[in-house]
Amino acid sequence: MGIGLIVGVWVARYLGPEQFGAFNFAIAFVALFGAFVSLGLDSIVVRDIVREPEKKHEILSSAFVLKLCGGCIAFIMAWASIFVIRPADSQAHWLVGIIASGMIFQSLDTIDLWFQSQVQSKYTVLAKNGAFVVLACVKVILILNKAPLTTFAWAALAEIILAGVGLLLFYLKQQTFRMLWHPSLDRSIRLFNSGWPLILSGMLIMIYMKIDQIMLGSMMGDKAVGVYSAATKVSEVWYFIPTVISVSIYPTLIESYHKSEELFYHKLKMIMGYLFWGSLLLGMIITRFSREIVALMYGASYAEASSVLSIHIYSGVVVSMGIVFSQKYILDNTTRVSMIGTALGAIANVLLNLWLIDKYGINGAAISTLVSYIVPTVSLGLLVDKRILTTHIESIYYVLNKENYAKFN
Incomplete structure (x- = not known):
């Protein structure tokens, strides 16, 4: 890496x-x-x-x-x-x-x-x-x-x-x-x-x-894609962390899934909660030093990438939680539900890019990506199974409750 x-x-x-x-x-x-x-x-x-x-x-x-x-x-x-x-x-x-x-x-x-x-x-x-x-x-x-x-x-x-x-x-x-x-x-x-x-x-x-990137290139030209890509390569380099965690804890999730629903959701929310707060903290640090990071790594010609990085880095918060939660789709054998969410997210991404790139330029593309990553969880939670949405929300504060650490120990 x-x-x-x-x-x-x-x-x-x-x-x-x-x-x-x-x-x-x-x-x-x-x-x-x-x-x-x-x-x-x-x-x-x-x-x-x-x-x-x-x-x-x-x-x-x-x-x-x-x-x-x-x-x-x-x-x-x-x-x-x-x-x-x-x-x-x-x-x-x-x-x-x-x-x-x-x-x-x-x-x-x-x-x-x-x-x-x-x-x-x-x-x-x-x-x-x-x-x-x-x-x-x-x-x-x-x-x-x-x-x-x-x-x-x-x-x-x-x-x-x-x-x-x-x-x-x-x-x-x-x-x-x-x-x-x-x-x-x-x-x-x-x-x-x-x-x-x-x-x-x-x-x-x-x-x-x-x-x-494709819509940016078509609407604003290659230079915009270059600046945008420079920022996303920094924000996306961290995605391997939730991926590794997801793979390593999958056997544990399988075991708890077959033991009891309560145990499974306890472990799922704990892991998602840790990833939420860890990703959020990373995002805040990157945002604070985005100008210095871009200047050090890419130089003055990529200065505009700092604002993109400050927005796009928070996509990692949603992605990290989604990577872990996707294991539930596999265990439930409901990957088609996940595909519906992906389709809704893709449609939202296209529509948002059409609107926001024209209005905010490369920052609009970063906003579109961030919002479109949230769309599957919200839409599936409202239309298919409310627990998809509530699990994401509950995991944010679940990990902050000390009493939850004593459960199942």
Whole structure:
């Protein structure tokens, strides 16, 4: 994380807001089509390999072919769409074309699913972290040699390819090359039928997460995207903390879920409460020193990013609570409810951006993102299950009550 942040900041300073914005616009634009690469297959493939280990080659090869086809389709859709969105912007055409081609090579991530099924994710970590470190060094070399913007797009593509090759080499140390040679039409159809609803979910999530940058680029230009992206990279770097906590406490939540409802909600509200106050405290500190942080990290050309950072940092409060609460959807087997919330949030994000970017510029995009992150919890709490909303609200003061610490001890 530290290396990524340092190199990312260096790249931003080198490129400047205009070019950095063009680069991030292309990344965000391509991300909208990423759901066609995964096809919602990841958890399904892992499940099927565990259930039918004797069919592992058929499952993996069928998934690989589907992902390869999906990657090709996603590449064509992304590249064709940018010509429609920005017909006269040749730089955007090149950037999107280069970055989007990485989706074809992401089909090699199918190998990661094998490692997951064998509880050997360390090989994925080694392959991807190795590629990341190598390309971080390459980016430094590019900066020192004053390389043009498109070379950084090629570096992003190279990282995907190198990670895929690393996965393949680790796989071949344990298995033969048979994974790619046993696709089954029947298996492919079954996998696709199981995964296609998650394609919509993936698209909604990407719209939810990336539409602010795309709308900023369309309404205010690449420089605005560059300034905005600089701020969000600082505020979003902390999101790994609630993610790690969520993964680590999931077994405990499962255990308490099956013991009693009261115990489950006690633990859920305690964890969410800690994350709320921790994220809020972090937000207040970042807000207080936002100008100094932006000046130190990015320089004077990104000065406007300080106000964006002061707003966007509080998205982490909502995100951290949401990441933990999402475990309840999984345990209740109500992930479709979560998808409805995501859809409502994505719609709110688009509508708010249309209104607030025009009124407040880049700060409007930050406000839109913050408010849209709150929309799923409030709307689902009012329309579907009031406990979704009340659990979030109660967790804020639940953790402050000393009597609650004595419960279940």
